[in-house]
Amino acid sequence: MKHDIDFNYYTETYLGKVGELTLKGGNMRVFEKQLVLNLRLALESVEARVWTQAGRLYVSCTKDSVPAAEYALDRLIGITGWAKVRVVEKTMEAIRAAVAEEGKAAVASGAKTFKIDARREDKSFALNSYEICSGAAGVLFDDGTMSVDVHNPDVVINVEVRDKCYVYCAQRKTCRGLPVGVSGKGLLLLSGGIDSPVAGYRMMRRGMKVECIYFHSYPYTSEEAQKKVEDLARIIGQYGVDTHLNIIPFTDVQMQIKAKSPEAYTTLMLRLCMMKCANLLAERVHADCLITGESLGQVASQTIQNLTVTESFAEYPLLRPLVGLDKEEITATAEEIGTFDISILPYEDCCVLFTPKHPILRATVEEAKAIYDSMQIDELVQKAFEDRKIMRFSLRDEIGSKWATKKFVPQTGDCILKE
Ligand code: ATP
Ligand code: MG
Numbered sequence: 001m002k003h004d005i006d007f008n009y010y011t012e013t014y015l016g017k018v019g020e021l022t023l024k025g026g027n028m029r030v031f032e033k034q035l036v037l038n039l040r041l042a043l044e045s046v047e048a049r050v051w052t053q054a055g056r057l058y059v060s061c062t063k064d065s066v067p068a069a070e071y072a073l074d075r076l077i078g079i080t081g082w083a084k085v086r087v088v089e090k091t092m093e094a095i096r097a098a099v100a101e102e103g104k105a106a107v108a109s110g111a112k113t114f115k116i117d118a119r120r121e122d123k124s125f126a127l128n129s130y131e132i133c134s135g136a137a138g139v140l141f142d143d144g145t146m147s148v149d150v151h152n153p154d155v156v157i158n159v160e161v162r163d164k165c166y167v168y169c170a171q172r173k174t175c176r177g178l179p180v181g182v183s184g185k186g187l188l189l190l191s192g193g194i195d196s197p198v199a200g201y202r203m204m205r206r207g208m209k210v211e212c213i214y215f216h217s218y219p220y221t222s223e224e225a226q227k228k229v230e231d232l233a234r235i236i237g238q239y240g241v242d243t244h245l246n247i248i249p250f251t252d253v254q255m256q257i258k259a260k261s262p263e264a265y266t267t268l269m270l271r272l273c274m275m276k277c278a279n280l281l282a283e284r285v286h287a288d289c290l291i292t293g294e295s296l297g298q299v300a301s302q303t304i305q306n307l308t309v310t311e312s313f314a315e316y317p318l319l320r321p322l323v324g325l326d327k328e329e330i331t332a333t334a335e336e337i338g339t340f341d342i343s344i345l346p347y348e349d350c351c352v353l354f355t356p357k358h359p360i361l362r363a364t365v366e367e368a369k370a371i372y373d374s375m376q377i378d379e380l381v382q383k384a385f386e387d388r389k390i391m392r393f394s395l396r397d398e399i400g401s402k403w404a405t406k407k408f409v410p411q412t413g414d415c416i417l418k419e
Contacts, residue, residue, distance in 0.1 A: 005049050007164075010060035013087050014069060015168060018055050019080035019176055027182075031207075032057075035078045035179040038241050042072040045400035045408035053162065054121055060087075068403040074172070075238045075395065077204055078179035081171035083158075090125055090165045092135050098167035099136040099157055103146060106155040106169060113149035114140060118159040125161045132159055178207030180240050184288040185209040186319060187278055188236070190245070192228040192347065195293030195322055197236060197339040198330050202321035203291050204240045211285050212236060212243055213278055215250040215384075220354070225347040230391060235339050237393030245391045246281055250274075253380050254354055260375040264360040265368070267301050268309060272372050273381050275313035280385045282316050289317040295330065296323050300359040309368045 007013070018032065032052045039050045039059065046068045048061035057079055061069045073082045086101065088094040099116065106114060118132035127135065136159060140146050146155075160166045188200040190212040200210045214229045226247065233245035253273050261269045278290050294302050294310075301310075311318050322330055334340035392411070400408040 005051075005060045007060065007087055010047070010049055010062060012061050012063060012066055012069070013085050013166075014059045014061075014073060014082050015085045015166060016057035016059070016073060016076070016079035016082040016174075017171065018052070018057055018078065031078070031179055031182055034181045034207075035076070038078070038179055038181065039072060039076055041241060042076075042395045042399055043068060044396055045404035045406055047405050056160075057082075062405065064405050065403065068399045071403075072395065072399060074174060077175045077177045077207075077239055079174050080176050081173050083168040083171040085166045085168040088165050088167060090122070090161055092127065092132075095132065095136050095159055095161075095165055095167065096139045098165070099159065100139045102157050102167055102169050103140040106157070107145045111154035112146060113153045114146045114155045114157060115148065115150050115153035116157050116159060119161065121160065121162045132161065175205060175239065177205030180204050180207060181209050183207030183209075185211065185286065186289045186291045187282045187285065187287040187316075188212050188291040189274060189278060189293075190214050190229055190232060190236070191293070192225050192232065192343065192345075193293065194327075194334050194340065194343040195295060195298075195330055197232045197293075197343065198333045198337070199291055199293035199319075199321050200236050201239060201333065201337050201339075203319060204236070208291075210236055210240050210243055210291070211281075211287060212245045213248060213281055214245060215248045215274055215277070217251045217254050217354075218249065220251060220254065222347050224345070228342055228345055228347055230393075231342045232339055233391065234393045234398075235337065235342075238395045238398065239337065242392065242394030242396065244285075245393065247389045247391070248277055248384050249387050250277075250384055253377060253384055256375060256377050256380055258354060260377070261371055263356045264358055265363065265371055266354055266356050267359050268306055268363055268368060269372060269375065270354070271301055271306075271310045272313045272368065273377060275310060276378065276381045277385050279313075279315040280382070281388075287316065289319050290314055291319045291321070293322055293330075294320045295325055295327075298327070300361055303361050305362040305364070306360070309363045309365050312365045312369075313372075 036050050046065035048065050050059050059069050086098040088098045116133045116137050118129040120129045158168050183206050186203050186208045188210050190196045204210055212233050216226050237243040257266050257269045397410040
């Protein structure tokens, strides 16, 4: 597909490597379209053009839009890495000049050895990839600053001959995965802990759009605890193009549980009420499944028996992407995506007042259901659902408020909506 980018105006160009998408045969076009759509949406407020061509994603933008483009690329799910590229004419002279510039930059950052990797997608170009490599390498060892090492080079300089010639060095790694939006929608039960944001991110990496629900028991859980969850939802909105955080006032439900449930079952009953409420919201927002950050054996409510009980109350498939991971593995991802520092802030999302001393470890579905029914709590759960507040977090709005170079109207900012 040819494009009509005016490279004199859009002077900065980036290339993204579309990793897993290339494996997907017939679906590839759908996935590519979604990837382009997601990035275009994120960059709507700045001067940028986004397109794909033969397994590559390109963004060209003006100098002013560079911070926005890099910020968006760092958070774009569906590419394995990105690099700034030099776009030059398809002549050996232009290629050699661009390679020399890349080489200079590499030397300045300490590289001593290099390798050139050439790809000739345009077969009408007179030289094959081997000839491009040897032709271009000359400019680097001619001046004696670097030597060739094809096995373990400090720097790889890529030359791709397509409609134009693209020359680039190091790629910044990104989130990989499938573009958000190709795998349906999940409703994430988001608490202020380490696990649930990671669970949401894991599903976004499989192409799932994620909406969030948070159960808040003010004043037993503090305003800071809610603020924490808002900050986590903001990060989910960055990777997931956008998200909504549904804040459910759950104090009355919790009080009823405390009054009516045997103490050992209170945590489990709370989980069941959360499931009931999440079912209602999933239906409203047309979610295909529920997502939690549960991990087998992590706490009393996450034994296989108790997980089975919780699951029996879900009317949608219940996805638990962290079920087989340990805390260290989960924490590593939380650090990578920037949620860890927020999650470890000391505001608890669950009050000791409601935590049983000896929680039931192996409940059965039958007894849990009997206790649940005896609490007569469905009406309160329904009311909490109806009283929810909704916040919206979007990468488009965030980029627009920081770097807009065009007229930009935030869709809602971070303001609170009430349905
Ligand atoms: P996390 O670190 O994700 O908060 P956790 O280790 O604290 O999880 P639990 O408190 O047992 O474990 O919660 C298990 C899962 O239940 C969470 O991962 C989350 O998906 C959901 N959850 C717990 N509390 C809430 C809440 N207040 N609002 C929404 N979801 C919640
Ligand atoms: Mg928690």
